[in-house]
Amino acid sequence: MTGSGALILLVEDEPQMRRFLRVSLEGSGYRYLEAGTGQEGLALAVQHRPEAILLDLGLPDMDGLEVVSRLREWSRIPVIVISARGQETDKVDALDAGADDYLTKPFGTRELLARVRVALRHGGLEAAQEPVFVLDRWRVDLAKRQVLMDGKEVHLTPLEYSLFTTLIRHAGKVVTHRQLLKEVWGGAAGAQPLYLRVYMTQLRHKLEAEPSRPKYLQTEPGVGYRLRMED
Amino acid sequence: MTGSGALILLVEDEPQMRRFLRVSLEGSGYRYLEAGTGQEGLALAVQHRPEAILLDLGLPDMDGLEVVSRLREWSRIPVIVISARGQETDKVDALDAGADDYLTKPFGTRELLARVRVALRHGGLEAAQEPVFVLDRWRVDLAKRQVLMDGKEVHLTPLEYSLFTTLIRHAGKVVTHRQLLKEVWGGAAGAQPLYLRVYMTQLRHKLEAEPSRPKYLQTEPGVGYRLRMED
DNA sequence: GGATTTCCTAACGCCTTCTTAACACCGTTC
DNA sequence: GAACGGTGTTAAGAAGGCGTTAGGAAATCC
Numbered sequence: 452m453t454g455s456g457a458l459i460l461l462v463e464d465e466p467q468m469r470r471f472l473r474v475s476l477e478g479s480g481y482r483y484l485e486a487g488t489g490q491e492g493l494a495l496a497v498q499h500r501p502e503a504i505l506l507d508l509g510l511p512d513m514d515g516l517e518v519v520s521r522l523r524e525w526s527r528i529p530v531i532v533i534s535a536r537g538q539e540t541d542k543v544d545a546l547d548a549g550a551d552d553y554l555t556k557p558f559g560t561r562e563l564l565a566r567v568r569v570a571l572r573h574g575g576l577e578a579a580q581e582p583v584f585v586l587d588r589w590r591v592d593l594a595k596r597q598v599l600m601d602g603k604e605v606h607l608t609p610l611e612y613s614l615f616t617t618l619i620r621h622a623g624k625v626v627t628h629r630q631l632l633k634e635v636w637g638g639a640a641g642a643q644p645l646y647l648r649v650y651m652t653q654l655r656h657k658l659e660a661e662p663s664r665p666k667y668l669q670t671e672p673g674v675g676y677r678l679r680m681e682d
Numbered sequence: 683m684t685g686s687g688a689l690i691l692l693v694e695d696e697p698q699m700r701r702f703l704r705v706s707l708e709g710s711g712y713r714y715l716e717a718g719t720g721q722e723g724l725a726l727a728v729q730h731r732p733e734a735i736l737l738d739l740g741l742p743d744m745d746g747l748e749v750v751s752r753l754r755e756w757s758r759i760p761v762i763v764i765s766a767r768g769q770e771t772d773k774v775d776a777l778d779a780g781a782d783d784y785l786t787k788p789f790g791t792r793e794l795l796a797r798v799r800v801a802l803r804h805g806g807l808e809a810a811q812e813p814v815f816v817l818d819r820w821r822v823d824l825a826k827r828q829v830l831m832d833g834k835e836v837h838l839t840p841l842e843y844s845l846f847t848t849l850i851r852h853a854g855k856v857v858t859h860r861q862l863l864k865e866v867w868g869g870a871a872g873a874q875p876l877y878l879r880v881y882m883t884q885l886r887h888k889l890e891a892e893p894s895r896p897k898y899l900q901t902e903p904g905v906g907y908r909l910r911m912e913d
Numbered sequence: 914g915g916a917t918t919t920c921c922t923a924a925c926g927c928c929t930t931c932t933t934a935a936c937a938c939c940g941t942t943c
Numbered sequence: 944g945a946a947c948g949g950t951g952t953t954a955a956g957a958a959g960g961c962g963t964t965a966g967g968a969a970a971t972c973c
Contacts (some may be wrong), residue, residue: 492843651838651951656952672950841920880922918972932958934955936951939951
């Protein structure tokens with residue numbers, strides 16, 4: 452529930468508040484990006500496409516409202532405004548400029564984090580792009596944990612799937628025996644290089660057209676294995 | 683910009699607050715619907731599909747948080763909670779239950795209206811998805827909490843229903859044992875993987891043509907379960 | 914307060930998956 | 944060409960996960 456490393460952009464010039472927010476966000480497992488001016492904030496938003504933005508209205512270079520409307524020209528990234536000004540007019544103006552929420556200082560960490568979760572919930576709906584790996588006849592949907600071959604489902608056991616996706620994560624590169632054993636069988640001892648040969652054989656039989664002459668699941672003698680990407 | 687007659691549902695039992703809100707909303711050109719209890723509110727939401735909901739937490743018949751989570755079983759209609767309780771815990775709980783905003787009484791009319799505009803902006807983005815899930819012989823009406831098979835109603839116990847709809851919400855994806863236990867039995871400890879096996883068996887007997895050879899309610903050995911979507 | 918439904922729990926047998934071993938194959942080296 | 948290290952292949956036993964049933968506890972309904 453605590454967001455798996457969503458990227459948050461913080462636009463704030465006061466060092467003290469910056470530190471407070473940094474600790475709060477990092478403590479909840481979010482990735483973190485910060486800007487001290489509106490210009491810098493807009494630039495970082497363009498470059499990194501954060502999943503939410505915390506914006507202080509009192510910036511040195513430009514009005515916070517302008518930051519919001521400039522951002523809204525091209526993006527719907529959720530913006531939570533943070534401000535010392537608690538007047539109703541300020542809130543209305545910020546919200547109408549395109550902000551999604553308005554929090555008046557001082558505020559509690561837990562409320563802030565709850566409102567960040569709401570913002571991520573909103574943003575997540577649009578950008579729900581699933582990581583899908585496609586190669587030749589294969590289609591691997593990592594979100595669904597599903598492997599299709601020519602559109603038909605191929606059943607892989609947990610170890611087979613883990614081995615296959617590990618090769619996919621390092622697609623094209625050689626993955627050493629040691630590394631595969633560590634990532635698939637999990638650091639613990641007892642994992643033998645023999646396992647790799649057994650499971651590579653099984654994978655080839657399930658996924659390769661000619662298991663004895665693999666086109667993609669290739670052996671790198673003395674080093675490890677590799678998922679070939681060409682063709 | 684002031685919304686051309688969007689339909690707002692107000693769930694509130696205090697007559698005074700009702701009058702205040704009615705005047706505010708109608709004055710801004712919104713159409714208007716009101717309920718005095720949680721039950722009535724949920725029923726009106728199902729019937730009229732309002733574009734936003736203003737919800738008071740202090741209702742006579744049921745907890746406001748339950749209203750939100752019941753609503754979230756089938757709908758993403760924006761919910762703005764209005765409450766006299768200003769404690770941080772109250773806010774966090776409501777927002778995490780699925781509310782989109784939290785306003786503490788007393789509040790200003792203009793801020794309320796600004797936050798309503800934000801809510802309508804959010805709601806407008808998403809395509810109004812039907813709260814009915816259809817697959818092969820099944821038809822699940824998430825708003826009515828009703829499961830039909832070949833047009834005939836199938837009775838599911840609360841746990842069976844919760845398990846089934848959890849799989850539906852992640853349709854096509856594998857849902858891990860851990861995740862299912864958390865979502866169905868609620869984070870609290872004590873939930874054992876054994877439960878899943880028992881209730882999956884029951885679900886298959888009620889919903890599958892060949893319970894011993896399930897077509898849709900599939901096991902992913904060592905990982906979890908999945909509602910298959912193909913065919 | 915009794916009846917009914919729903920939930921939890923234990924037991925048992927089956928089936929998938931993992932591990933392990935044995936052997937065949939290939940290229941290289943001496 | 945025989946020996947050797949590394950790899951591919953197959954199969955069988957072991958371990959653990961899963962499906963299924965049933966009975967009693969708990970909650971709910973009337």
